[in-house]
Ligand code: NDP
């Protein structure tokens with residue numbers, strides 16, 4: 001039985017990857033941070049009580065900032081494959097916590113690679129590094145592929161640049177099977193609530209059920225190449241199943257704007273949104289409403305406003321990937337379009353919003369939207 005160790009198992013990708021590896025018969029080990037409340041919502045459905053028989057999923061307390069802990073866990077597991085998905089992954093937050101982001105996202109990768117070396121696992125343990133399209137930042141070529149020069153635009157992206165190169169350096173220096181997946185944005189109903197797609201689908205679903213009145217966003221012109229996390233974790237696994245380690249771009253090859261994503265999600269809720277004004281003064285007004293899903297939205301309601309606090313000190317305006325190499329070598333073909341993705345996310349958030357609206361109707365407290373990026 002193959003053994004995998006996943007950092008970031010409690011995150012979006014980690015949860016889908018753990019599902020995939022369990023299906024493939026792996027024993028799955030995950031790194032879990034100690035928190036004052038439970039933080040395993042995304043993997044509770046696959047977690048098994050350690051007292052049961054034949055348990056193939058195990059969580060280990062630890063942190064990417066703690067090398068001693070990483071060495072001990074890796075020594076204990078002796079994994080065939082390590083997927084380093086753990087990170088402070090929010091670009092806007094990295095401007096607030098740049099040093100922490102560098103420690104976890106850059107040095108975290110180094111700590112694992114060093115653990116592989118210290119433990120003499122160079123020839124037995126394969127390593128996947130979660131690299132990012134944010135490396136391209138101020139884009140130097142359209143579309144972006146493996147050979148496109150990088151120009152990172154945030155502390156997050158600069159930290160990920162270090163992790164990208166240290167992965168290549170350990171491959172070249174010590175012969176470790178180590179590779180980078182340069183993944184473009186990928187989302188799902190499990191996406192963190194403060195990334196823009198989920199903020200949109202959750203916000204609009206809440207508005208449609210009378211739980212909120214307006215959604216505040218930042219840069220509406222930003223263009224992204226959005227795919228589905230389920231498709232992308234399959235590629236993470238495939239990258240470690242090749243004869244030689246190499247780095248791949250994974251993307252859909254299609255980009256839309258934040259504004260387009262708002263329109264798409266609103267349409268699924270039966271609402272047409274018209275945008276007017278520019279920059280900070282842009283608003284989105286509901287101009288046609290089908291009440292099937294959106295009992296609380298009326299024609300003429302302003303449901304989208306721009307709040308400049310969500311602008312970033314330096315922005316990545318446009319990202320569009322060319323995944324031809326992955327297509328030819330890994331057989332990459334995504335199952336989900338951005339429309340499928342948006343529908344799944346919107347419908348999933350609508351179910352939650354409806355539940356919360358019912359609870360509210362009967363006088364129970366419902367979670368409120370906190371200030372979010
Ligand atoms: P999430 O933010 O959903 O998950 C991040 C995970 O990292 C969580 O499990 C989190 O734990 C964990 N983590 C955070 N800080 C630490 C730490 N100090 N020590 C150990 N674990 C930590 O990210 P995604 O699943 O979306 O992304 C997975 C990886 O892929 C990340 O490295 C991200 O930067 C990268 N990436 C993501 C893309 C995307 O579009 N989703 C695109 C390209 C790259 P906790 O649950 O406790 O917070």
Ligand code: GDR
Pocket residue numbers: 089090091092131132133134183184185186194195196197199216217218219220222223224258310311312315316317372373
């Ligand atoms: P990104 O994702 O920065 O691309 O990083 P995010 O969803 O945060 O932003 C995408 C774009 O939308 C704009 N935007 C907003 N973003 C947020 N979060 N909140 C808003 O209110 C808002 N309004 C507009 C942003 O300015 C940006 O241009 C994600 C993360 O998963 C990284 O870890 C990963 O490496 C990259 O994708 C690829």
